[in-house]
Amino acid sequence: MGIRAAVVVCVTSFMLGSLFTHWIADSLTLWKSPTTDQNIWTAATYYSIIANGPAEIQYTVAAIVLLGATTILWSLRDGRAGNLMFDGGSIFLFCTSIWMYLSSVLPSIFSLFKNLPPHPSTHAVPQELHSAIFDVASNNLICSVALTGVLGLQAGRFWAESADTDDLESLRAKPTPGPSRAKTPQSEE
Structure with missing residues (x-):
């Protein structure tokens, strides 16, 4: 149980950390009001960096996610x-x-975001990017909440199993009552 749970918690924490790095872009769109074109463009530039990043990083993240999914299924x-x-x-x-x-x-x-158009200094950011950035930010938030739930369930499992172990140990420590023998005059002889 210990190694399996550790792998699940580590992989889930890694995935949450990866999603939390998107806060740079998501905070500008989900949590700022009003959302300006500059905020949208900053988020679009951030996602463009991710889209054009090295493929090795994406393969590494995919391998880590596959390890986590396999470990949960294995249990x-x-x-x-x-x-x-x-x-x-x-x-x-x-x-x-x-x-x-x-x-x-x-x-x-x-x-x-793979081929982001040039910075729109004289005109507004295209509406297509507005809605896409809000969708991506919302989905990142949903994924973060779901992964936090995985950590909560794993903590609950650990707590439940440790409580069961404590109960078993306390039952083993108690002496089991046997039939009591009353002293009879014959047994004193």
């Missing part, structure tokens, strides 16, 4: 109720994050 093998409940929820949230990132975030980043 379902023993079929214990705790694994089915906590790991089932973890798998759902983990896979939801991966699906959302693969189906929404990455296609937007690679289709819209």
